[in-house]
Amino acid sequence: MTAVTLKNVSKVFPGDTLAVDSLSMEVNHGEFLVLLGPSGCGKSTVLRMVAGLETPSDGEILLDGEYANDLPPRERNAAMIFQTFALYPHMSVGDNIGFPLKLGRSNGAQSVPDAVGDMAGALGISDLVDRKPSQLSGGQQQRVAMGRALVRRPKLFLMDEPLSNLDVGLRAELRTEISSLVRRHDATTLYVTHDQTEALTMADRVAVMRKGVLQDVGTPDEVYERPATMYVAAFLGTPRMNLLEARVNVFLDRYVALDFGDQELRLPWHDLRGRAVARYHGENIVVGMRAEALAPVAEGHPGQSIQGRVRFYEHHGHETLVFLDIGATAVVPDGIGDKPDLARSGSKPRRRLGGLFSGFGQAPAERRETDNGPIRKPADLVFRLPPHIPVSAGQPITVAVHMDALHYFDKYGKRIDV
Ligand code: ATP
Numbered sequence: 001m002t003a004v005t006l007k008n009v010s011k012v013f014p015g016d017t018l019a020v021d022s023l024s025m026e027v028n029h030g031e032f033l034v035l036l037g038p039s040g041c042g043k044s045t046v047l048r049m050v051a052g053l054e055t056p057s058d059g060e061i062l063l064d065g066e067y068a069n070d071l072p073p074r075e076r077n078a079a080m081i082f083q084t085f086a087l088y089p090h091m092s093v094g095d096n097i098g099f100p101l102k103l104g105r106s107n108g109a110q111s112v113p114d115a116v117g118d119m120a121g122a123l124g125i126s127d128l129v130d131r132k133p134s135q136l137s138g139g140q141q142q143r144v145a146m147g148r149a150l151v152r153r154p155k156l157f158l159m160d161e162p163l164s165n166l167d168v169g170l171r172a173e174l175r176t177e178i179s180s181l182v183r184r185h186d187a188t189t190l191y192v193t194h195d196q197t198e199a200l201t202m203a204d205r206v207a208v209m210r211k212g213v214l215q216d217v218g219t220p221d222e223v224y225e226r227p228a229t230m231y232v233a234a235f236l237g238t239p240r241m242n243l244l245e246a247r248v249n250v251f252l253d254r255y256v257a258l259d260f261g262d263q264e265l266r267l268p269w270h271d272l273r274g275r276a277v278a279r280y281h282g283e284n285i286v287v288g289m290r291a292e293a294l295a296p297v298a299e300g301h302p303g304q305s306i307q308g309r310v311r312f313y314e315h316h317g318h319e320t321l322v323f324l325d326i327g328a329t330a331v332v333p334d335g336i337g338d339k340p341d342l343a344r345s346g347s348k349p350r351r352r353l354g355g356l357f358s359g360f361g362q363a364p365a366e367r368r369e370t371d372n373g374p375i376r377k378p379a380d381l382v383f384r385l386p387p388h389i390p391v392s393a394g395q396p397i398t399v400a401v402h403m404d405a406l407h408y409f410d411k412y413g414k415r416i417d418v
Contacts, residue, residue: 001065002026003156003188004050009059010212011045019045021212022059032179032189036199036235037209038335043192044160046209050190051080051158063156078156079149083164085141087133087148094120094129097147119147122181139170143177150181157182157189163198171195175202196236200224208232210335230374230413231333233288239321239382240336241407242289245329250281255303258287260379262327265401266303276418277408285416286331288407291321294383300398310395311380320387323380324397330379333413374413 004027011020020042027033035043048054049061052073061068063076079100087096098116110118120126123143133141142162149157162178163171179202182189193199199206200220207217208231216228227233233241246258246265255266256274265287267274277285297305308324383399385391408416 003029005062007060009056012057018212023214025207027188027190029188030186032204034191034199034203034206036206038194041209042212043209047158047160047192051078052076077154078158079154081145081149081159081162083161085145087144089133092130093144096144097151100152115151119151123147138166157187159191161193228415230286230409233407234333234336239291242381243331244287244379245284245331246287247284248277248280250278260328273418286409291383293402293405294399296397297400300400305398305400307398310393313391320385321382322385322391323382326379326381328379329376332375334374
């Protein structure tokens with residue numbers, strides 16, 4: 001039995017906004033599941049339906065295996081924590097934390113002062129219990145809100161961007177505290193965020209949403225290492241995964257070429273990867289390369305390296321990100337946020353890969369009304385350099401490509417398994 005089960009759950013708001021589209025997902029007991037996606041993708045709506053604050057338009061929600069679509073919020077044994085701290089301003093910190101217990105919503109045997117004392121201690125705010133919320137910093141207020149939610153030991157935590165009003169340092173600190181606190185309480189958590197760092201560091205599993213549709217669900221490693229779609233690949237990771245359009249050309253018994261226009265990578269023909277990609281002979285696919293799959297070399301091996309000229313670079317203190325103009329075409333999945341940049345000055349003309357692109361990357365017909373398809377633009381291949389290595393605009397650089405670390409996506413943006 002799972003803690004939360006969603007079966008083909010949809011939510012349509014007035015005005016025909018399809019906020020959640022036939023979403024099926026399970027949250028296991030004791031699991032910390034993060035719902036990740038950009039603003040407006042429907043993640044808060046999912047959370048609110050699980051909390052009972054919204055009713056699904058279609059589908060079923062089960063809590064502990066029981067049908068719960070119509071169960072009032074109070075009967076769900078769930079605590080919600082929001083982005084805004086919503087503390088009672090006239091009450092002290094201690095009274096705020098103890099408030100749910102005074103309402104008789106405790107399920108422990110402790111007295112209220114003991115429970116408040118323990119909770120304040122666990123959250124590191126023991127010396128603040130007599131203060132009013134207005135006398136606290138944002139991070140302290142969010143700790144109090146956490147304490148108030150945790151104190152009655154609910155079985156289920158529903159958290160909606162609880163850290164997004166805090167500054168970077170506090171967010172990092174509270175990330176660790178929240179995940180260790182809820183794990184200590186053996187609670188199940190559904191946590192909504194648009195912040196991939198929160199998702200990848202806090203979650204047991206991450207569910208990535210886009211436009212109301214669940215794209216991928218898995219452990220942080222699984223969704224990062226084997227993203228189910230091109231969208232997930234682009235959404236996770238900094239810098240964003242390089243996604244390059246390539247024509248597949250099979251040279252029987254020799255190799256499978258990934259033709260980027262001006263240059264190519266080669267996969268061995270007598271190799272599972274080569275065989276898997278060879279099925280797309282004559283077609284265009286998208287090849288994904290994370291920055292960590294690329295390393296500058298003095299001389300590259302043919303078919304395993306890419307050459308380009310530095311278009312620009314960014315110093316980030318601990319590393320320099322270098323953007324190479326490589327004469328290829330980059331693909332940006334719809335919803336990732338780039339604007340077309342085809343008229344960029346200074347980039348040389350691309351050799352077109354042929355005329356098979358119409359509708360490239362669009363999802364099957366039933367979802368077309370919400371999908372604009374990916375944007376294509378001249379590629380800047382991004383890779384990392386240690387900060388002390390000098391680099392200059394226009395400099396020619398060859399990067400070796402770690403061929404085992406490539407990702408492949410078909411014209412619908414779905415992962416090609418190799
Ligand atoms: P954010 O991170 O910005 O909160 P989200 O991913 O949580 O975004 P939702 O708040 O779930 O997204 O909203 C999903 C879609 O549903 C959006 O298009 C939003 O405008 C719409 N929506 C949400 N609540 C309502 C409502 N009460 N009435 C009408 N439309 C709504």
